Amino acid sequence: MAIPERFLDEVIARTDLVDLVSESVRLTKKGSSYWGCCPFHSEKTPSFHVVPDRQIYKCFGCGKGGGAINFVMELENLSFREAVEVLAKRAGMQMPESVGPSADARQRREKLLELNRQAARAFHSWLYSPEGAQGLSYLQKRGLSKATLTRFGLGFAPNSWDALIRELGKQGYDKRDLLDAGLAVNNKDGRIYDRFRNRVMFPIIDVRGNVIGFGGRVMDDSTPKYLNSPDTPVYNKSRNIFALNIAKKTKADRVILTEGYMDTISLHQAGFDSAVASLGTALTEEHAQLLSRYFKQAIISYDGDGAGVAAAQRAIPILEKAGLKVRVLRVTGAKDPDEFIKKYGRDAFARLLDKSENQVDYRLDQLRQKFDLEDDTQKVAFLQEAAQMLAGLHSAVEREIYGGHAAQTAGVSPETMAQEINRALKVRLRREKKQQERRDLSPASQMQPRSRGLRYENIRSARAEEGVLRLLLLDPDLLREAQGLTGAEFSSPLLGRAYDRLKARAEEGLSLHLAALAEEFTGDEMDHLAQVAAQPESAANARQAMADYIAVIRREALLRSSAGSGDDLLRAAQRRYQEKKAYMEEKP
Numbered sequence: 001m002a003i004p005e006r007f008l009d010e011v012i013a014r015t016d017l018v019d020l021v022s023e024s025v026r027l028t029k030k031g032s033s034y035w036g037c038c039p040f041h042s043e044k045t046p047s048f049h050v051v052p053d054r055q056i057y058k059c060f061g062c063g064k065g066g067g068a069i070n071f072v073m074e075l076e077n078l079s080f081r082e083a084v085e086v087l088a089k090r091a092g093m094q095m096p097e098s099v100g101p102s103a104d105a106r107q108r109r110e111k112l113l114e115l116n117r118q119a120a121r122a123f124h125s126w127l128y129s130p131e132g133a134q135g136l137s138y139l140q141k142r143g144l145s146k147a148t149l150t151r152f153g154l155g156f157a158p159n160s161w162d163a164l165i166r167e168l169g170k171q172g173y174d175k176r177d178l179l180d181a182g183l184a185v186n187n188k189d190g191r192i193y194d195r196f197r198n199r200v201m202f203p204i205i206d207v208r209g210n211v212i213g214f215g216g217r218v219m220d221d222s223t224p225k226y227l228n229s230p231d232t233p234v235y236n237k238s239r240n241i242f243a244l245n246i247a248k249k250t251k252a253d254r255v256i257l258t259e260g261y262m263d264t265i266s267l268h269q270a271g272f273d274s275a276v277a278s279l280g281t282a283l284t285e286e287h288a289q290l291l292s293r294y295f296k297q298a299i300i301s302y303d304g305d306g307a308g309v310a311a312a313q314r315a316i317p318i319l320e321k322a323g324l325k326v327r328v329l330r331v332t333g334a335k336d337p338d339e340f341i342k343k344y345g346r347d348a349f350a351r352l353l354d355k356s357e358n359q360v361d362y363r364l365d366q367l368r369q370k371f372d373l374e375d376d377t378q379k380v381a382f383l384q385e386a387a388q389m390l391a392g393l394h395s396a397v398e399r400e401i402y403g404g405h406a407a408q409t410a411g412v413s414p415e416t417m418a419q420e421i422n423r424a425l426k427v428r429l430r431r432e433k434k435q436q437e438r439r440d441l442s443p444a445s446q447m448q449p450r451s452r453g454l455r456y457e458n459i460r461s462a463r464a465e466e467g468v469l470r471l472l473l474l475d476p477d478l479l480r481e482a483q484g485l486t487g488a489e490f491s492s493p494l495l496g497r498a499y500d501r502l503k504a505r506a507e508e509g510l511s512l513h514l515a516a517l518a519e520e521f522t523g524d525e526m527d528h529l530a531q532v533a534a535q536p537e538s539a540a541n542a543r544q545a546m547a548d549y550i551a552v553i554r555r556e557a558l559l560r561s562s563a564g565s566g567d568d569l570l571r572a573a574q575r576r577y578q579e580k581k582a583y584m585e586e587k588p
């Protein structure tokens with residue numbers, strides 16, 4: 001059962017967006033609205049805007065926007081229903097009792113989490129049973145202590161098609177449940193069997209302590225060597241980070257990013273309790289955002305092989321964008337941190353961490369390796385590429401320091417390098433200025449939604465459609481002036497749908513807050529609707545403005561429908577429009 005509209009309306013009415021946002025963002029009043037640093041992207045100067053009289057927020061940096069409900073959805077990563085629950089509780093309201101898909105979904109989630117917990121227990125106990133002997137000996141050979149095995153809840157999946165299915169069956173779970181949790185798979189014939197077989201098992205635990213998935217390392221030569229849970233209703237691999245549940249409690253202010261389970265666990269055992277790993281996927285922006293909630297600095301500690309270097313190069317800008325200071329660890333004399341610690345001890349590794357390179361030096365060094373600096377032509381090429389890279393640094397001090405490093409590497413004077421960087425910087429600034437000018441010259445493109453899927457086909461009509469929406473949000477009574485306009489007449493399907501929804505709400509006597517649309521519109525769509533709502537619109541002359549907008553929408557719709565059907569029709573349409581316009585201008 002959906003949340004009753006009246007209840008939703010009451011929740012929205014009792015929520016003041018400025019108060020709500022203030023709980024997580026420091027807002028400053030400027031004129032009639034508020035500004036602060038955006039909670040959805042990292043920034044130092046405020047571009048996050050809250051408009052109290054429209055109850056909307058809009059970030060001019062990352063584009064996120066909407067009303068109170070989406071704010072909570074985005075900030076806490078919740079579903080529509082969960083966000084309404086949070087707001088209702090905050091407003092001292094009792095959620096209506098309901099059975100139905102949403103309540104079901106929540107129960108399903110809880111059931112999956114409990115199932116995962118039971119599976120983790122079963123795996124862990126198998127590790128110490130005869131079936132798990134091979135797994136235990138593997139982990140012991142890797143030097144893991146019993147305390148570490150317990151701390152990370154490591155386990156073993158027996159070499160059997162249905163050990164887990166039978167074990168959890170005893171607790172009342174059926175095969176379907178295991179399929180949902182990603183713990184079982186079915187083949188073409190519909191036979192359902194255990195996904196993880198003959199593998200050492202690593203439970204993946206979220207920051208709240210729930211077991212949300214598993215990784216398994218195979219004991220024989222079969223592939224893949226590491227198998228992870230698929231995405232399920234409780235596990236999303238681009239959002240979760242292995243061992244963050246433990247690392248978030250560290251006293252260290254830097255997180256150590258490794259490539260996998262074993263690296264992470266060995267580092268923890270050696271006392272580096274801020275090690276984590278992203279799993280089964282390259283580092284995503286969501287991972288970086290999550291890390292930036294707990295840490296200021298990230299040390300990338302990937303393998304030194306080609307794949308590791310490429311992954312590090314990819315991760316650097318993602319982490320920097322999330323506001324983390326990035327350093328890159330270079331392990332010498334061993335293939336990975338695990339081997340290094342075993343060979344040289346933990347103190348040597350701690351020194352290595354302290355010496356880890358700033359990411360600029362790291363990138364310079366990667367660049368140098370592409371050139372033979374004995375050869376003059378290649379030396380020049382290296383210096384030019386380095387100058388271009390360093391010209392991208394924002395601070396002059398940084399450009400000077402790293403310019404010095406590059407100069408030293410190539411054996412030229414720092415002054416020469418500085419000149420080269422300045423030249424590259426000038427070219428860069430000129431290019432950026434040109435791009436800016438081009439953007440300024442095409443205001444139409446500025447109006448376009450950020451998301452490509454929502455692009456306007458007809459800018460002139462879309463401008464008017466946006467105007468109609470803004471007016472309705474300002475004053476729902478203006479619907480009486482809408483001359484029977486429907487969303488089908490709009491050129492933008494998104495704006496048309498939003499109009500129909502607002503109209504339907506108004507007809508039911510419900511409020512016209514943007515927040516109420518959060519359930520039916522996607523995040524991208526809400527971002528754009530908030531952008532539309534945040535534009536200035538005068539309430540003076542609103543009736544006339546409404547009539548003008550509608551005239552534009554109808555004329556453009558006519559032109560669209562007559563396109564390709566001959567000039568006569570087009571002229572007729574234009575004539576009708578002129579007549580109508582004249583008629584409307586006569587109206588008082």
Ligand SMILES: [Zn+2]
Nearest residue numbers: 038041059062
């Ligand atoms: Zn933002």
